[in-house]
């Protein structure tokens with residue numbers, strides 16, 4: 360027994376070491392937890408122990424397998440043998456060994472039922488299918504044919520149990536489940552029978568005439584631009600078959616055969632089973648039907664607040680500290696654009712080739728959140744790598760200023776023509792003069808192979824989303840108000856209401872506005888943000904931003920596929 364225990368001890372060690380040995384071959388955290396749980400199971404350890412004891416008794420004492428007790432008795436009376444005889448005579452040891460034998464001799468091959476003999480001649484092609492059902496759903500949906508009333512397989516979920524079996528096809532007609540005829544039953548009742556069935560389920564099926572051609576569509580990935588919870592979707596044909604996702608998740612589209620319900624799986628999950636998601640067209644349609652009145656109203660409300668809450672400046676490039684704030688009002692239309700219903704965007708992995716132009720870094724956030732502070736820190740940290748644009752203005756040049764350094768000075772007429780010709784990313788008016796950031800000024804930074812840091816109002820992002828700029832949009836978000844009060848105790852905000860642009864400590868109203876504007880921006884434009892950084896502790900926020908930008912340059916990121924074929 361000691362030797363058996365030593366073996367068992369070694370085996371336990373082996374069992375406990377296995378999960379970490381297997382770790383490198385396991386991709387998903389779910390699988391890793393499963394392996395840990397399985398090898399850590401006490402019942403598995405006990406089984407090993409029983410088996411070893413058995414093996415020890417019957418192979419170590421070989422050839423005494425039969426009539427072991429008698430043989431031992433013949434051998435006579437050492438203390439050890441007597442003890443072993445006593446042990447073997449105990450009823451629970453006897454039952455344990457007989458259980459072992461029963462289990463070891465059992466055949467676990469599926470036991471298929473005989474073919475039913477009542478098959479009609481014209482039902483030659485009937486299929487009897489037996490699937491063993493575990494906790495996993497079957498991965499098929501059924502429907503009642505409008506004309507014939509037959510129960511048909513409506514959909515096979517890619518990667519699900521039915522799909523993997525390869526035995527059930529879309530269009531197959533279901534005749535019986537576990538011997539129960541289904542032709543007089545409604546799909547709901549059949550689903551109930553299926554849900555109640557444990558273990559093996561037998562289906563009698565008439566194969567559909569049209570065999571489903573295996574899909575040869577190329578792999579398509581999308582970034583989701585909205586949150587989806589099938590349990591809350593009143594029209595999904597089968598809630599259990601739905602796929603939950605959060606805005607920003609990357610999904611692989613497995614089937615678009617159905618115009619309303621696509622099949623997709625989470626790219627990051629190892630689970631091969633697809634789930635139902637609303638198709639792009641369907642989601643757009645129902646969004647449009649649901650929203651019209653509220654959206655116009657919301658857009659109006661937001662744009663009223665935005666004149667102060669969404670303000671931005673060209674402060675970094677200016678030397679004149681006195682008038683460096685809120686110099687212009689936004690002129691572009693900020694109406695909600697119904698063409699931009701956020702559903703899915705087709706994406707593809709992208710990695711910047713060394714030496715290739717950098718992606719444009721677009722920073723957005725509510726006024727006062729710290730965009731300038733973060734930008735300045737980046738510039739100081741590596742002035743040869745990061746840069747900002749030089750803005751244009753129609754105001755007269757001051758003595759100490761140099762054209763092309765603080766500003767590009769141009770006349771009001773030229774400024775107006777340039778506006779007409781869409782030469783500006785953003786422009787505005789302040790004290791009777793125009794100010795603006797031109798597209799050329801962005802090109803100029805990028806062509807020097809520098810990372811261009813540009814802060815804009817969030818509604819401008821969509822104009823920058825081009826193959827050339829491949830913008831990497833960072834949203835700088837304010838922390839909760841209690842943290843703002845704490846961290847900004849000594850900070851100054853340049854008041855937008857005050858023409859002199861004097862710096863004053865943040866007021867409670869500034870904090871409230873910052874937080875609420877931040878929330879509005881996130882809910883309206885969040886689908887366009889690639890990175891969200893909470894500017895709580897400044898040093899932490901800066902290092903997070905710096906880290907994200909390094910990754911942007913070296914790692915593979917998902918970008919819209921339309922940016923790759925320009």
Ligand SMILES: Nc1ncnc2c1ncn2[C@@H]1O[C@H](COP(=O)(O)OP(=O)(O)OP(=O)(O)O)[C@@H](O)[C@H]1O
Nearest residue numbers: 726727728729730731732846850851894895896897
């Ligand atoms: N994490 C932080 N902790 C403490 N103070 C901060 C933090 N971030 C920014 N500040 C301070 O808040 C003030 C406003 O920051 P900053 O000017 O960078 O904001 P902004 O977003 O550029 O504002 P605006 O859009 O109005 O120009 C500055 O005094 C800045 O030093």
